[in-house]
Amino acid sequence: MLPICxxxxxxxxxxxxxxxxxxxxxxxxxxxxxxxxxxxxxxxxEHLQSVPGLNWKCPECVKKCFCLDSDSLNEFxxxxxxxxxxxxxxxxxxxxxxxxxxxxxxxKDTLPECKPPVPSFSAILKNKTKPAIVIQPKNPEQDFNKxxxxxxxxxxxLNANIQLEKVLSTKNGGILVGCSSVEQNxxxxxxxxxxxxxxxxxxxxxxxxxxxKLVGFSQAFEEAEWNDLADxxxxxxxxxxxxxxxxxxxxxxxxxxxxxxxxxxxxxxKTSYDRLMAAGGLxxxxxxxxxxxxxxxxRCFNCNNFGHSSRVCKNKVTCPKCSCExxxxxxxxxxxxxxxxxxxxxxxxxxVDTNHAVWDHCCPVYKSAFDKLKAEILSA
Numbered sequence: 001m002l003p004i005c006x007x008x009x010x011x012x013x014x015x016x017x018x019x020x021x022x023x024x025x026x027x028x029x030x031x032x033x034x035x036x037x038x039x040x041x042x043x044x045x046e047h048l049q050s051v052p053g054l055n056w057k058c059p060e061c062v063k064k065c066f067c068l069d070s071d072s073l074n075e076f077x078x079x080x081x082x083x084x085x086x087x088x089x090x091x092x093x094x095x096x097x098x099x100x101x102x103x104x105x106x107x108k109d110t111l112p113e114c115k116p117p118v119p120s121f122s123a124i125l126k127n128k129t130k131p132a133i134v135i136q137p138k139n140p141e142q143d144f145n146k147x148x149x150x151x152x153x154x155x156x157x158l159n160a161n162i163q164l165e166k167v168l169s170t171k172n173g174g175i176l177v178g179c180s181s182v183e184q185n186x187x188x189x190x191x192x193x194x195x196x197x198x199x200x201x202x203x204x205x206x207x208x209x210x211x212x213k214l215v216g217f218s219q220a221f222e223e224a225e226w227n228d229l230a231d232x233x234x235x236x237x238x239x240x241x242x243x244x245x246x247x248x249x250x251x252x253x254x255x256x257x258x259x260x261x262x263x264x265x266x267x268x269x270k271t272s273y274d275r276l277m278a279a280g281g282l283x284x285x286x287x288x289x290x291x292x293x294x295x296x297x298x299r300c301f302n303c304n305n306f307g308h309s310s311r312v313c314k315n316k317v318t319c320p321k322c323s324c325e326x327x328x329x330x331x332x333x334x335x336x337x338x339x340x341x342x343x344x345x346x347x348x349x350x351x352v353d354t355n356h357a358v359w360d361h362c363c364p365v366y367k368s369a370f371d372k373l374k375a376e377i378l379s380a
Contacts, residue, residue, distance in 0.1 A: 006031030006058060007038070023048065027061025099351065103364060106348040132178040133189050134170060136201045142173040151175065154195040155188065162188055209246070210273035211294030217262035218287050221252055229284065237282040240275045247272065265294050297369035304339050304358045306369040320358040340365040
């Protein structure tokens, strides 16, 4: 049976050159057409036959390609849009995580670490909350081994019922001895004073305790009243303190923004510190005082970097507000730019935000320095 033309419905004659007489639609209908009925110019006949992959669609199939239902089209485009948005969210989320982790690693690697070959007893105790005894020879030329030998020959821990927890060297031939309890520390100190006082200086180090700043006192307290105020806060805040808790007021002063509102700097034991920071504040009479970290990372006021003081700094003067080379008192800029974050970006080719002052507690460099300080003081 001969094929029928899809337009004129006449039979397409067979013959040796029949393939040159008609076109087959590559659309959904698959019908065959005479070249003349398909309105295809003669100049394209040869190309349609000789070029691989060159197809032709009839007018009806071409119309179907553009006659999409609007609801179906909207549904299709909406699904594709949602898929695209989801993919972009995943990409940006992963990118954000990678940037944050990269910035944290760069900050951690950038901050200086002070590791003296022979630490002082204050540096040794910086990360300890337990007390200790320091025995320092009066002769500054004496070495550590001589000091250790004298102590061993005069004080026998076993006979004195003392359990040693740490024995460390300090500068100028000194030695630091820590016992397992406060009572044993006191006993060791008495023995050392009794047998070594002629040639050694014996002192007790109470250790470093956490500090908290309380803001919200409605009245000022004189220094003579600080002990009574500390005892009162221990008694009325039983969920934070217990009878064995320690609380010492180190400073009491008005706030800058509200001079009639006062704040205090407290030094307390670690257990009470954890409870107070979890509670967020405490009561002092009828005043509720909010609790904040009472620590500040050591910052150089010359170059504004962390880890050293301005007394030993040999770097250029930089402004902590705008990062230019002048002192803060001479700064007239209204734009904030953190010099520490600028240095971090230059060194590590990172993209840390710099639009803040160096003292801003949201600064990633400050936060890293503060976290290190906090870990040192609170670790046991």
